[in-house]
Amino acid sequence: MGSKTQGTQAMDFVHCNACFRLPGGSALFFVGTCSMCILCQKCTTNMKSRPQPNVCIICKKSSNFIKISGDGSMPSNMVPYFRDPKQLSDQFLKQLTHVLDFRNGHRLRLMKARDAQFKRCAVEFKKLQEECKMKHEGERDARQELQHYQEQMKGFKRKLEEDEREMARLRELLKQSHQFTPKRRHIEREPEFFMMNTSEQNTTTSDSMSIDMPRIEMPRMDISRTPEMEKTNLLSIEQRIGDATLSTPAMLGIGRSRSRSKSAKARKNARNGR
Numbered sequence: 001m002g003s004k005t006q007g008t009q010a011m012d013f014v015h016c017n018a019c020f021r022l023p024g025g026s027a028l029f030f031v032g033t034c035s036m037c038i039l040c041q042k043c044t045t046n047m048k049s050r051p052q053p054n055v056c057i058i059c060k061k062s063s064n065f066i067k068i069s070g071d072g073s074m075p076s077n078m079v080p081y082f083r084d085p086k087q088l089s090d091q092f093l094k095q096l097t098h099v100l101d102f103r104n105g106h107r108l109r110l111m112k113a114r115d116a117q118f119k120r121c122a123v124e125f126k127k128l129q130e131e132c133k134m135k136h137e138g139e140r141d142a143r144q145e146l147q148h149y150q151e152q153m154k155g156f157k158r159k160l161e162e163d164e165r166e167m168a169r170l171r172e173l174l175k176q177s178h179q180f181t182p183k184r185r186h187i188e189r190e191p192e193f194f195m196m197n198t199s200e201q202n203t204t205t206s207d208s209m210s211i212d213m214p215r216i217e218m219p220r221m222d223i224s225r226t227p228e229m230e231k232t233n234l235l236s237i238e239q240r241i242g243d244a245t246l247s248t249p250a251m252l253g254i255g256r257s258r259s260r261s262k263s264a265k266a267r268k269n270a271r272n273g274r
């Protein structure tokens with residue numbers, strides 16, 4: 001079991017639960033798998049000679065007794081019960097530290113991952129916030145532009161209505177002017193006016209020049225004739241007048257100008273003779 005110091009410190013609780021013998025010398029002790037009962041070698045031998053050798057004489061349970069030793073033959077689940085408490089505490093602290101380090105390492109890894117995820121979420125949130133702000137501004141500008149276009153459309157509609165009213169007014173005026181304009185009567189009276197002017201001119205010219213002008217008979221305009229026929233008739237009248245009257249010296253006033261020049265020279269000579 002080791003040195004006397006280790007036996008005193010680590011095995012001071014060991015005793016035979018049947019005869020209360022303490023460890024010492026070469027005495028061996030055994031621990032049972034029942035309720036962890038401890039028996040010395042002598043009591044263990046006596047138990048095996050009983051009718052039920054596998055029943056513990058202390059707890060009356062079925063049990064197998066294993067020698068208490070420090071050579072590693074004991075099961076691992078029984079060794080800690082017979083080790084030095086200080087060693088157990090040191091080992092437990094190391095194991096506890098290892099467990100805590102293991103947990104803290106994974107906890108730190110998780111915290112770092114969450115921190116990185118939080119930073120990414122913050123960046124994405126800021127980006128989405130900027131996009132929402134830009135979208136809001138775009139929608140506001142779009143609403144303002146739409147309102148501007150609506151105002152323009154209202155103005156265009158008012159202008160169109162005014163133009164339509166003006167066009168209706170002009171169409172009404174044009175319709176009234178067409179109703180009160182004597183088109184056919186003007187066409188019928190034009191040859192008569194031309195004939196009257198021509199006859200008066202011929203009379204005046206004949207009186208002033210003392211020349212008998214040929215009389216030209218102007219045909220009357222027939223209302224039933226077409227505009228092309230009336231145009232042809234007017235052209236024939238102009239041709240007759242030009243051939244008969246406009247080609248004569250009297251119509252041009254040549255004879256009258258000569259007589260006036262002769263009388264003017266005679267008066268001048270008379271004044272010079274005086």
